[in-house]
Amino acid sequence: MKEVDFINSFFEEIRQPILNLYKKRTEIESSTKTDPTDYLTKADLFVQSSFLERLYKYFPEDRLVGEESGFSDYSESMRGRTWLIDPIDGTANFLRGYFPIFCVGIAFSIGSEVVVSGVLVPTSGEIYLAEKGSGAYKNDGTKIKVSNTSTL
Secondary structure, eight states: OOHHHHHHHHHHHHHHHHHHHHHTGGGSOEEEOSSTTOEEEHHHHHHHHHHHHHHHHHOTTOEEEESSTTOOOOOTTOOSEEEEEEEEETHHHHHHOSSOOOEEEEEEEETTEEEEEEEEETTTTEEEEEETTTEEEETTSOEEOOOOOOOO
8 A cells, every 4th residue: 555545544534533532522531741732632642543553554664753642752863664643733723622623644754754744634524645756635636736926
């Protein structure tokens, strides 16, 4: 399985469970990490552990660097195949529900070069995928790119 397809299929699989947790966000246990505004929830741990389980099934030799629970030993001098995950980016939004925009971000690198990445926005169902040499796309097939605007 190609890495970009692996990310996409994980996003498709995990979206509904994340939405189910979001609906029950007032019941979810949360804590803070080193900063009082840096939250950790059951949803963060669920997404990261689900990814880890799936990763070891398809790519058992690969390394995972995750934001949660002891997987944060990223080094610029990494060698080999490494996956990076932020299981719930925007945890404060997730917990509060006032602004329902949060996402899951995943990147795959070989050495220090990121070659594939993806973002899932669970509340809208949008998935954005990028692969070195192939460009970046939204899940509706729309090619995305950086703006040509040089000033604002």
